[in-house]
Amino acid sequence: MTPTFQNGEILPAGANAAVLTGVEPMYAGRERGEHWSGRMVRYLVRSVTAFLVGLAMLTGMAAAQDGPLRIEITEGVVEPLPFALPAFVAQGAEAQQYAEQITQVISQDLTGTGLFREIPRSSHISQISSFGSPVQFSDWRAINAQALITGEVSSDGSGRVVVKFRIWDVFAGQELGQGLQFSAGTDGLRRLAHKVADQVYTRITGEDPYFDSRVVFVSETGPKDNRSKRLAIMDYDGANVRYLTDGNAIVLAPRFSPTGDRVLYTSYESGSPSIRVLSVGDGGSRNLQVGQGMTFSPRFSPNGQTVVYSQSEGSNTDIFAMDIATGQSRRLTSTPSIETAPSFSPDGSRIVFESDRSGTQQLYVMPASGGEAQRISFGQGRYGTPVWSPRGDMIAFTKQNAGRFHIGVMRTDGSEERLLTASFLDEGPTWAPNGRVIMFSRETQGAQGSSSLYSVDISGRNLQRVRTPSGGSDPSWGPLQ
């Protein structure tokens, strides 16, 4: 299923490129916008929300006065950057449909972030009929395209599709970064498009990419009192849904491994909740033998070798850690209260979890080996399902207060709490691999209520439903592929 990519082969500089960059190290996918030299147009970004200033400082993303063509994601209000995306030039009749599809997915990726706005093709003055031809920048300036993406799609007739592309800073009149090419089988067209869009996104925002990633979640069908739940995996945008379990047993809260090769989840297959691990490649699953009684709420450590989870012994629920290789478990908490929803810091040194030891659900941080825990949530209401950001700088959580549910983020010491959403029932945040977008479940109210997946920026902007074939809950966002 997974197409083999020839990843990130650098093209010679484009015809208009002002600076020939020469031989540079293989593109690593992590270069930031500020690394590009030359005169760049700084795109107008407007911040109107003072509370975000602290966050911008925290992440070192405060807008510079003379930056490159870029968008600051942490800003409260961003005027979407207008870009032009002429249909990629098809080399040969077979490539025609591929080119159209790839171009469309690139557009959906970019506009779906809320950070970019596509200028309709009907407004284009220049037509791109050849990938190698010089770009008429004046034609693109005239329609106020800040960025221009040109590309070419070819097929060698043996099921191999190659896409080449360049990103242009229209007002600077030069190429933004280097042209690249990717190739894949015909089953990998969407991934090719995600790869291209990731490059555009990362070069203009300075953030790490995330479009070429997958999400494992619980697919839901049926009424509230007879709901069927199946594990499913999909692309980040809801495409290519594949089911991993049948609907015979309740399944809860799947969690991707750090490399995306395995999924931990809670299953009622045995009649009582227990933790299973599933191999994404072949779909096989097995029970993780983690002691007696109910076990649930599992999550991988950053190195993929340890599972933290909850175990209920009598009325008491505590957190344990199991070494997957040896099967040895050790207790991390030992209070008579409910301790659950553990999540590691990305460096593996600490665990954030929820506990009602104070009387209500609150968030705590403890060393990964257990020991004394520090409470970090002190606002009104109850806090649960904490998840450490992959960047390490923030913790996302579910907050319940005054009859409403919220998805929020706070710094790892509990400061700078910000609520991103509000509804009848929002829960279970998961981070995009770049730590800039959060996906979660939203259940609607009433007898006909159903659950869907949503995503939102960490700024609270761009709340969007993620379209899935049926209901969805408990998303877990995997790594960049």
Add this chain to the structure above:
Amino acid sequence: MTHISKALLIVAALGLAACANPSRFGPGGGMDGGAGAGAGAGGVVPGSASDPQSPAYFRESIGDRVFFAVDQSTLSPEARATLDAQADWLMRNTDYQAVIEGHADEQGTREYNVALGARRANAVMEYLTSQGIAPSRLDFVSYGKERPVAVCSDESCYSRNRRAVTIISSSALTG
């Protein structure tokens, strides 16, 4: 109703039907005034709700469930009265075991509610044990908020979903 509890009931019914002890079909000594119980032995359909020694009778006449306040696992006086009757029935019907299912309403995060359901089921287990039921006859499972019986999103439904249900099963087949 869950797959497992359906299965248990079927198993229990089969187990009862196979039981050759005729005394089980008589009016239970001291089991006075069970609603729906036929007055004479002839009027009792074994295994039906009219048979005081049947799981159906337990479910419908004793009362198989108790209810809890929001985010609580404390047993109310009403709950304790129901559990007294459950314990009484279990003391008389020693062939049976019971699985206590703990449930929560939808106002809560998923995993916390699993743990909360475990708390509620255990409150029931501990109470039944205190009334003399052998712990070996009891087990528990929590469904959290996964198996509501009432689907509306207000207190009239929530109060029915915050529950612990005692599911009777045949010891001969589960032990």
